[in-house]
Amino acid sequence: MKLNRKNLSQQYHEFKSDVIVIGGGVIGLCSALFLARSGRRVTLIESGELGKGCSEMNAGLVATSHVVPLAAPGVIGQGLRWLLDASSPFYIKPRFSFELIAWLLQFRSACNQQKVKQSIVVLHELLQASYALFEQLSTDAITDFDFCQRGLLLLYLTEKSLHHGVEEAETVRATGLHAELLDAKGIANLEPFCQITAAGGVHYPQDGHLHPGEFVDAIKKALVKLPVTIQTQTQVSGFETQAGRIAKVLTSAGVFSAEEVVLAGGSWSPGLAKMLPLKLLVQPGKGYSVALEKSRKQPSVPSILTEARVAVTPLANELRIAGTMALSGLNRSISQRRVAAMLQAVPRYYPEIKIENMPAREAFVGLRPCTPDGLPIVGRSRSISNLVVATGHAMLGVTLAPVTGKLVTELINSQTPSLDVAPLSPDRF
Template sequence: MSKKVIIIGGGIIGLSSAYFLQKEGHNVTIIEKSDITSGASFVNAGYITPSHIIPLASPGMIAKGIKMMFNSASPFYMKPRWDTEFFKWSWYFHKSSTKEKVDRAIPVIKDINILSRELFEDIKTSGDLGDFQLERKGLLMLYKTKEAYLHEKEVADKASFLGLEVQELDQKQLERLEPGVAIDAKGAIHYECDAHSTPSQFMPKMVTYLKDIGVAIKTNEEVLDVKVKDRRIHEIKTSKETYTADEIILAAGSWSGKISKKMGLDTPLQGGKGYSINVERPTGITIPAILMESKMAVTPMEGFTRFAGTMEFSGLNDLVRNERVMAIANGAKKYYPSVDINTKEIANVKTGLRPVSPDGLPYIGRSSKLENLTLATGHAMMGWSLGPATGKLVAEIIDDKKTSMNIDAFSPDRRF
């Protein structure tokens, strides 16, 4: 049965949800506060990463955050501030950062990433969006120190045990695999299971396709109020209009927590800011890499190479901290000595806010408090990777179908 569905949020999660819902015959409207040309869905590293099996909330992360709190150039930065919501989230994050919880999360993260990789491939094969970059060259974890190697080797062993394709490379093997650029690293762990894409290419194509098949996309429109009665959302009031629908999908990224409060819910969520620099010159880099000690990502995209990184918790803002930008530029130089990021490229840095739940797992599922609300947010650094899978799961939830995988771990009602 066709339903009238409103999706709050026009990032990769919202667009992917619209894509699969429309294919099931639903009448879909997307409400987005921006013009869908910027933000985390455009400036991320473009990774599709079954290898990212360890959630952000893992043992030792809070200690690292406190240690780095007074260094605003550090890869993981928590700005000291008086914010009760942040304090509460931090406490939940601490409680979630246990070995037992991480071990339970690992197979679930792997499964949803593999599902999403397959769905990216299905979208490519369908021709719905025309041609777009989707390459499966894997992901190199480049390391300079034995400590970094041993840390990643532990993750690689777990990934291999779960059936993911992983190889260890020494310097000579690395040189043969990536001959076009000098790499200053002792070696790499190559996750052959991973793929990559160009978000700024994919997103406009998806927007165009959705409009062509009848999805209404309302841009520059902010949700101001939500009318709730008898455990249902009856109206959504925006800066331009008032809407009614059978089903509501909350996919507003880092702003989902604030909007959920308008619905009478408490959804612990913080925006984790990332930065990215594009180099629109040949770099010789052909395989995506994570520079382990610098904790940053490098991706050869369509027409440019992207250098991205950092996780900054400083509130919902787009302020640029120059010291963090320079940390990315300097970090790239340490691994790719022949690659110089110039001042113009540094000045064109972009930021995006990734929605981070306390345990690093997304919220995907119906709210127990509101019968016609489904949440699809909180994906942290895996938002791009998990876009299609989340969209598919949302459509299955709305249609009351058996979901493609068990989503109990993503329950919006889970306790921390």
């Protein structure tokens, strides 16, 4: 028997269920939802409050068009240029960390045409399956939330970046999705009530968006009606393993045991996995969101301001601005410089939107769990037989949450997964 932390089982009552899900972000929540609906008794353990990690305050895009992973040819060169600019949208904080070095080496090896092509096929299948589940969930009596299907508009200020956008649209079209190339007139037709400055745009009509906070609330409400014990303010601090299985999950509120465990701890997953021990190559990718007050001049279609890497999402109560990707470790400090750079990008594309008297709330900071190859980790670990890992969704965590919940459930219930999970294996690095 291996004991990773002090044996709490002698001090506390032991809580039992069929499946323990660690982490109450969108991935843990959707895993708990699908598991409970398949008839499993679930305990969801969250160190803080549900959704408060990265899952409530993001841009809320359900972006089926995002088939090209971050690790793509050309990204390294661009990244190195951005690295030198403190207000750039992509930033790697120089520091000595074995995990970061290992991650960057894998990232570099993923930046080739062949791997990108393979990843596009995998991501496309996942994204399509997840989108279909969003359509079902949003009309399901138990999970009630608004799912808006107005597409996603990518805006390009310069001809050079528009050229890249057109190339990317071709890649997306090759998967069978629609992509409409728009000139200034086409953009104005799409957004007649809001002035836009751009050399051109690409509209992906099949994309959707939602209010991520409402989505989290809808899943929470559904879980209350299902056989799920929700254990918030409960920090997982270690594991007891026996014969290659997790026998006990040790937490600040006592000892929990179950036949199966799902690790959905977002950017904290590598630290938790280390205690098993299991190596997960996931780096936190820091991003921010701020809210602008609603105005009559605001867009109705979500957009990405491509040169600035900023997402603009019209929500019922705010215009949400989100962006930046900083690999700066597990910290949630806020760089006002980056937040300002993100906000200043908005009037360059939407000249009628004034940012002077805004934002309407404090900046939110979230840590996206990023894998080096841009694919999530969803699968059983080879070394711990009753563990399913579900993390590494980076910029697509909301988008891929339903399909992840479904795949996790199929794996736990020993069913053949509805999609091939081999490329998502936790042991692939």
